[in-house]
Amino acid sequence: EIVLTQSPGTLSLSPGERATLSCRASQSVTSNYLAWYQQKPGQAPRLLIYGASGRATGIPDRFSGSGSGTDFTLTISRLEPEDFAVYYCQQYSSSPRTFGQGTKVEIK
Amino acid sequence: EVQLLESGGGLVQPGGSLRLSCAASGFILNNNAMSWVRQAPGKGLEWVSLISSSGVGTYYADSVKDRFTISRDNSKNTLYLQMNSLRVEDTAVYYCAKTSGYYDYWGQGTLVTVSS
Secondary structure, eight states, X not given: OOOEEEEXXXXXXXXXXXXXXXXXXXXXXXXXXXXXXXXXXXXXXXXXXXXXXXXXTTOXXXXXXXXXXXXXXXXXXXXXXXXXXXXXXXXXXXXXXXEOOOEEEEEO | OOEXXXXXXXXXXXXXXXXXXXXXXXXXXXXXXXXXXXXXXXXXXXXXXXXXXXXXXXXEOTTTTTTEEEEEETTTTEEEEEEOSOOGGGOEEEEEEEEESEEEEEXXXXXXXEOO
């Protein structure tokens, strides 16, 4: 089973700042089969990024994904008020599909 | 517009059973793989089960294997999760999700509480 470790656990930033979230895999994620989700309190997760760097439909271009192998990054170029949420990475290169434990982006 | 609507959650005693439903609209269920993902209160996301687009393949997390059964009714465009021998640790919000490896559409979730 691929274990995904996200860091930091919590990121305290102000609107307009840049957010950089990390997701590290215990073994290589083949074909860059890595996705990112955003979840707000009381809501279902929403797909942001698939294939490590592809933006899902309707996702603003301030969200970008990068990385390969075992190290992946989600970057939010300029935080908007609606971006404060919990973010999860997920791998779909091997079974079972696994998620990271999440990074909370909170208002400083 | 793709929509997924879960139902069937509730309070059940340990050892009991529940069947969750996920009504799909805006797409044809049997052309797509579908999954159940759960989230315990205050915790992260955990994949539970997947049914392949053909319906022939079904897969389960070790934590629910031999207790949960995923299925679908193509005539009703509805996905199901039969949950037997429920444990306290199965308490969670259960989401159904359209699956392309990643989960591109999610329902709003249904809460299952296992408690005496």
